[in-house]
Amino acid sequence: MRNLWLIARHEYRATVFRRAFILVTLAIPLGLLAISALAILAETSSQNRLPVGYVDRAGVLDLSRKSLASMTTGVDIRAFPDEETALAALESEEIQAFFVLPADYPDALQTDLYYLEEPPSTDVWRDFSSFVRANLVARYPQGMQMRLLEGPDVTVHDIVSKREFSQRDIVNIILPFVASLFFFIATMSASGYMLQAVAAEKENRTMELMITSVTPGQLIGGxxxxxxAAALTQLAIYVVAAVIGLMIASSRIEALQQLTVPWTYLGVMGLFFFPSYALIAALMVAIGSAVTKIQEAQQISGLLNLLFVLPMLLLVVILRNPGHPVSVFLSLFPTTAFLTISLRWGLGTVPLWQIGVGWISLVATTLFMVWAAARIFRAGMLRYGQPLRLKAAVAVLRRG
Incomplete structure (x- = not known):
């Protein structure tokens, strides 16, 4: 056991301090941070802070009710007695635009908007609409006014899984796709690192020296x-970056201020992640042990990686119909179970039996591949310079 942990520590340090690992790990959060900063900077620099005016021919708007509206931009609203006065203010750039409400408003919903070059931003338009709604609900009791201004809050209850879906739980929709993207990156990284760790050491005969001091099981396990551990370190950095990003974004986006952590989803994905990672590692060990050159191993691993990322290629089918037979099959197939169930989780209910069968098939396949990889590894060590063909590998497994 001590040898296993020594190998694990060495492999962890060799991977984490590798330049490619550092670049991949830091590139994604730093890239997203840079894109977000540029978007915020562009929005802030281009936002027009001039007031917005209106001409109320119907007499339904009162500036004193502005405090009831949900104003997010801080842009002031001004009233004008007629269009000529408002137009003069617009031409002198005292205001950025003004609305004209007809005399029969709100029976006639058509309104006119005047501006010079660019219309008001979506946020300014939303603020003025909120101000108009605050005036239209003024004739109702105060409690009803607040409910009308807040709008409907629809919660969908799934009686099968007991799950709930609402607009406030947007994280339940976004998180599965983000987690799927991270698993895609982890799959590519893990396969490459594991393959290089085995094939390269076998090619330069380092493996022969190591096998004199440790058993094949300790070497593969370590x-x-x-x-x-390196993958979990990478994941932890992504999680910390995501939490920091959400904390910053929640100050600007109201919908993010009521996020709840979907612990059930995280627990289920944790059950799938570890055997999925072990399955990838076992496959890469088997490939690296069977070939003589790392280039050959990379070609074979590229084809096997498609088995893990196939749900991303069939994403349109999953999004269009999460209960499609193809989606169900991918949820039960060992290499695609984790990614498919993760994607389907944000779109609706995944039946419990599919989660159970998918997990059992994944664990069973992983245990078999770990057993097979250990035997192929031993056989490959005895064939330096000679590839282990498929027929010979099958014979090795039959002999146990």
Whole structure:
């Protein structure tokens, strides 16, 4: 056991301090941070802070009710007695635009908007609409006014899974797609690192020296644990970056201020992630042990990686109909179960039996591949310079 942890520590350090690992790990959060900063900077610099005016021919608007409206931009609203006065203020750039409400408003919903070059931004338009709504509901009791201004809050209850969906739980929709993207990156990284760790050491005969001091099981187990720890380190950095990003974004986006952590989803995905990672590691060990050159191993691993990322290629089918037979099959197939169930989670209910069958098939396949990889590894060590063909690999597995 001590040798296993020594190998794991060495593999972890060799992976984490690798330049490619550092670049991939930091590039995504820093890239998203840069894009977000540029978007906020562009929005702030281009936002027009001049007031917005209106001409109320119907006499339904009162500036004293502005405090009831949900104003987010801080742009002032001014009233004008007629269009000529408002137009003069617009031409002198005292205001950025003004609305004209007809005399029969709100029976006639058509309104006119005047501006010079660019119309008001969506946020300014939303603020003025909120101001108009605050005036239209003024004739109702105060309690009803607030409910009308807040709008409907629809919660969908799934009686099968007991899950709830609402606009406030937007994280339940976004998180599965983000987690799927991270798993896609982790899959590509893990396969590459594990393959290089085995094939390269076998090619330069380092493996022969190591096998004199440790057993094949300790060597494979140590490398797998070390790379898993590196993947979890990468994931932890992504999570910290995501939390910081949400904290910053929540100050500007009201919908993000009421986020709840979907612990059920995280728990289910945790059950799938670890055996999925172990399955990838076992496959890469088997490939690296069977070939003689790392280039050959990379070609084969590229094809096997498609088995794990196939749900991303069939994303249109999953989004259009999460209960489609193709989606169900991918949820039950070992290599695609994790990614498919993760994607379907944000779109609706995944039946419990599909989660159970998918997890059992994944764990069973992983255990078999770990057993097979250990035997292929031993056989490959005895064939330096000679590839282990498929027929020979099958014979090795039959002999146990």
């Amino acid at each position: 490398k797998t644990v070390g790379l898993l």
